[in-house]
Amino acid sequence: MNIVLFLAPFSIGLGAMGLLAFFWTMRSGQYEDPKGDAARILYDHLEDKPPQD
Amino acid sequence: MSQSLTLHRDLEAFVRRDEEGKGRLELLVSGARCAGCINKIEKAVRELPGVDAARLNLTTGKLAVQLEGKQADPERVVETVEALGYRACLFDPGEAAAAQDREGRELAVALGVAGFGAGNVMMFTVPAWAGLFGQELNGSTLTLMYWMAAIVATPCALFAGRPFFRSAWASLKRGKANMDVPISIGVILTLIVSFSETILRGKHAYFDAAVTLLFLLLIGRYLDHRLRANARSAARDLLALQTPVAMRLIDGVEQGIPVADVKIGDRLVVAPGDRVPVDGLVESGQSELDNALITGETALAPVGAGARLHAGALNLSGRLVMTATARSEDSTVAAIARLMEAGAQTRSAYVRLADKAAALYVPVVHTAAALTFVGGWALGLGPREALLRAAAVLIVTCPCALGLAVPAVQIAASSRLFRKGVLVKSGAALERLAEVDHVVFDKTGVLTEGRPRLIDAPAHLIAMAAPLARASRHPLAKALAAEAGLGPVAVDCVETAGQGVEGLIDGRRARLGRAAFVGVTGGDARETELWFGFENDIKIRFVFEDQPRADAADTIARLRRMGLSVEILSGDLAGPVGDIAREVGVAEWRAGLTPFDKAAIVDQFKTDGRKVLMVGDGLNDAAALSKAHASMAPGAAVDAAQNAADLVFTGEELGAVIEAIDTAREARRRALENFGFSALYNVVAAPAAMFGLINPFIAALAMSGSSMVVLLNAARPRIAWRRR
Numbered sequence: 213m214n215i216v217l218f219l220a221p222f223s224i225g226l227g228a229m230g231l232l233a234f235f236w237t238m239r240s241g242q243y244e245d246p247k248g249d250a251a252r253i254l255y256d257h258l259e260d261k262p263p264q265d
Numbered sequence: 266m267s268q269s270l271t272l273h274r275d276l277e278a279f280v281r282r283d284e285e286g287k288g289r290l291e292l293l294v295s296g297a298r299c300a301g302c303i304n305k306i307e308k309a310v311r312e313l314p315g316v317d318a319a320r321l322n323l324t325t326g327k328l329a330v331q332l333e334g335k336q337a338d339p340e341r342v343v344e345t346v347e348a349l350g351y352r353a354c355l356f357d358p359g360e361a362a363a364a365q366d367r368e369g370r371e372l373a374v375a376l377g378v379a380g381f382g383a384g385n386v387m388m389f390t391v392p393a394w395a396g397l398f399g400q401e402l403n404g405s406t407l408t409l410m411y412w413m414a415a416i417v418a419t420p421c422a423l424f425a426g427r428p429f430f431r432s433a434w435a436s437l438k439r440g441k442a443n444m445d446v447p448i449s450i451g452v453i454l455t456l457i458v459s460f461s462e463t464i465l466r467g468k469h470a471y472f473d474a475a476v477t478l479l480f481l482l483l484i485g486r487y488l489d490h491r492l493r494a495n496a497r498s499a500a501r502d503l504l505a506l507q508t509p510v511a512m513r514l515i516d517g518v519e520q521g522i523p524v525a526d527v528k529i530g531d532r533l534v535v536a537p538g539d540r541v542p543v544d545g546l547v548e549s550g551q552s553e554l555d556n557a558l559i560t561g562e563t564a565l566a567p568v569g570a571g572a573r574l575h576a577g578a579l580n581l582s583g584r585l586v587m588t589a590t591a592r593s594e595d596s597t598v599a600a601i602a603r604l605m606e607a608g609a610q611t612r613s614a615y616v617r618l619a620d621k622a623a624a625l626y627v628p629v630v631h632t633a634a635a636l637t638f639v640g641g642w643a644l645g646l647g648p649r650e651a652l653l654r655a656a657a658v659l660i661v662t663c664p665c666a667l668g669l670a671v672p673a674v675q676i677a678a679s680s681r682l683f684r685k686g687v688l689v690k691s692g693a694a695l696e697r698l699a700e701v702d703h704v705v706f707d708k709t710g711v712l713t714e715g716r717p718r719l720i721d722a723p724a725h726l727i728a729m730a731a732p733l734a735r736a737s738r739h740p741l742a743k744a745l746a747a748e749a750g751l752g753p754v755a756v757d758c759v760e761t762a763g764q765g766v767e768g769l770i771d772g773r774r775a776r777l778g779r780a781a782f783v784g785v786t787g788g789d790a791r792e793t794e795l796w797f798g799f800e801n802d803i804k805i806r807f808v809f810e811d812q813p814r815a816d817a818a819d820t821i822a823r824l825r826r827m828g829l830s831v832e833i834l835s836g837d838l839a840g841p842v843g844d845i846a847r848e849v850g851v852a853e854w855r856a857g858l859t860p861f862d863k864a865a866i867v868d869q870f871k872t873d874g875r876k877v878l879m880v881g882d883g884l885n886d887a888a889a890l891s892k893a894h895a896s897m898a899p900g901a902a903v904d905a906a907q908n909a910a911d912l913v914f915t916g917e918e919l920g921a922v923i924e925a926i927d928t929a930r931e932a933r934r935r936a937l938e939n940f941g942f943s944a945l946y947n948v949v950a951a952p953a954a955m956f957g958l959i960n961p962f963i964a965a966l967a968m969s970g971s972s973m974v975v976l977l978n979a980a981r982p983r984i985a986w987r988r989r
Contacts (some may be wrong), residue, residue: 227384231377238373253300255303259527261735
């Protein structure tokens with residue numbers, strides 16, 4: 213049963229990493245312009261990072 | 266006339282500067298649709314001197330330009346974008362800062378947290394369910410599992426529940442109970458009971474139910490928010506349409522100022538192709554105005570010195586100098602904007618289906634829970650068991666299915682309409698559309714195609730006049746040239762503003778334009794016409810007419826069969842309106858209406874208790890669109906009308922109106938079915954909880970089961986044999 217004491221926090225940690233990654237995508241503006249992002253991939257020289265402001 | 270192009274327009278008022286002198290400029294660009302557009306626009310703007318960076322947001326249509334130092338010229342940026350063939354408006358920096366979608370962001374974060382909580386709490390509660398199938402965990406392991414579940418679920422539920430708690434509190438303070446009140450009480454009571462059961466080493470705790478409930482509800486809430494988010498930009502885009510730049514003339518120098526800064530008595534320059542910024546009088550110059558936006562009139566209005574100008578009219582052919590007689594807030598466009606605002610406010614008072622259901626549901630469920638507690642205690646269950654059963658009543662009846670019932674149906678309906686080319690702005694719009702009993706059409710651009718088309722002219726005459734037509738920028742001449750196709754262009758062409766164009770065709774001098782210009786006396790002012798003639802030769806008359814859409818008559822007949830009455834309200838003259846009304850088969854029509862008349866008529870219908878669907882495309886329809894019970898606009902409509910309308914159809918066919926009403930009615934039926942399902946479910950589940958037949962496993966099954974039923978009913982394909 214002791215393994216539970218290790219595995220449970222570990223799996224919650226993995227879940228939390230996913231949650232933090234989701235927060236990061238929101239904060240870095242990756243949902244600001246879905247149409248534009250889909251189009252920008254077609255040209256090499258277009259700025260493909262999300263806008264910083 | 267070309268003078269305005271050589272003069273420098275000073276647009277520094279639109280640049281936001283930081284301390285180091287770097288500037289930021291925002292433009293609203295319309296017409297950009299693809300990767301090629303982004304590429305062209307960003308590349309061209311970046312190459313301008315003094316521009317640091319440019320980025321076009323394809324979703325919102327905003328171009329953000331970073332300026333390096335003072336030498337950058339905002340005017341050049343606008344000109345560059347327009348030279349590429351897109352319409353660009355400067356954005357007032359004050360307006361741009363305001364629009365931030367905070368609510369959507371908060372809901373998305375809450376949804377993420379609730380999803381995380383719901384997924385991870387299952388790790389600990391699923392083992393506990395094993396006890397229900399004879400695989401009992403021993404007492405201390407069960408308690409350990411519940412404590413771990415509590416550690417995950419409690420912070421997640423409290424965080425993800427904030428939107429509900431806040432709205433419930435606000436509603437209670439007004440002395441009302443909306444759907445968020447039972448949700449909040451249910452979640453908080455569930456957590457409290459679960460904690461006390463865990464501390465007392467009881468067998469049933471509902472930590473998973475609390476978070477899963479919030480997760481399912483937040484899905485519905487987020488979908489609903491996304492539907493509404495698009496409608497928010499209405500006022501902002503109307504301001505952009507007003508051409509925020511007015512050119513003030515001081516001592517022969519033109520200076521660009523925000524329209525809001527125009528004072529009465531200012532002398533302003535209106536270049537060809539610009540909109541009139543504020544109401545005023547013409548001081549000098551001659552031109553033709555396109556008033557279609559203001560009045561719906563298709564005929565062009567010639568203006569000269571002394572003529573009255575209305576804000577929003579499009580100056581077509583000549584440069585005008587005008588004196589402002591009203592400030593921006595007092596102008597026609599601003600008055601329409603105020604009417605729209607008033608319309609939007611009355612609309613927000615509309616009680617939605619889900620709220621009507623909540624008003625029924627909340628008291629019933631709370632009475633049931635209270636009775637369970639009091640009755641259970643009185644019948645000798647003991648306070649702990651009685652409270653547990655009361656909490657179970659709140660959990661199993663908690664309105665997951667009710668919360669999803671309407672948004673799920675509306676998302677399914679609006680995506681179905683989207684595939685047919687109809688955009689739906691909000692879920693409430695679909696609910697209102699399902700209730701309409703009277704349809705009001707605008708004429709120009711709605712029943713008709715909205716552009717003049719040449720009628721009854723022999724091909725050889727068209728070919729004769731075409732070389733001159735190709736040299737002109739006038740809309741009627743352009744229509745003539747389009748009819749003729751490609752071909753030679755006349756030489757030595759001179760275009761006289763508001764009169765016509767003159768030039769040499771095969772060495773012969775010819776004129777194309779107004780009757781007097783070509784040398785004809787008279788002419789029928791009612792018709793939209795163009796005259797052509799060689800010097801000292803017979804003059805030819807071309808008549809243009811706005812044709813009805815191909816399926817207009819059919820659509821109106823079908824609307825009647827659906828039990829709706831139809832009417833035309835137009836700003837155009839009685840003659841053309843009557844012709845079109847006869848052609849498409851509408852008996853009731855009114856002509857010569859101002860935007861305010863239209864809004865007043867729609868208001869009158871409202872007081873008579875009729876539910877009006879308004880279909881319109883012009884600025885003159887915007888106020889009526891926002892006051893009507895439901896409204897639609899074609900994709901070619903002005904931004905203001907599209908923003909005021911609940912639905913926008915992008916195709917050429919008017920049949921989209923029928924499609925939309927049909928889908929809205931179907932959606933309403935499905936939402937009511939879903940309410941029926943949830944009511945049935947609650948009738949079974951609530952007594953079961955009262956008699957203590959519910960455990961955490963059954964609660965989880967029932968909750969997700971009822972939500973699934975509702976979602977599947979929303980998504981099920983439409984039954985094909987239903988009446989078309």
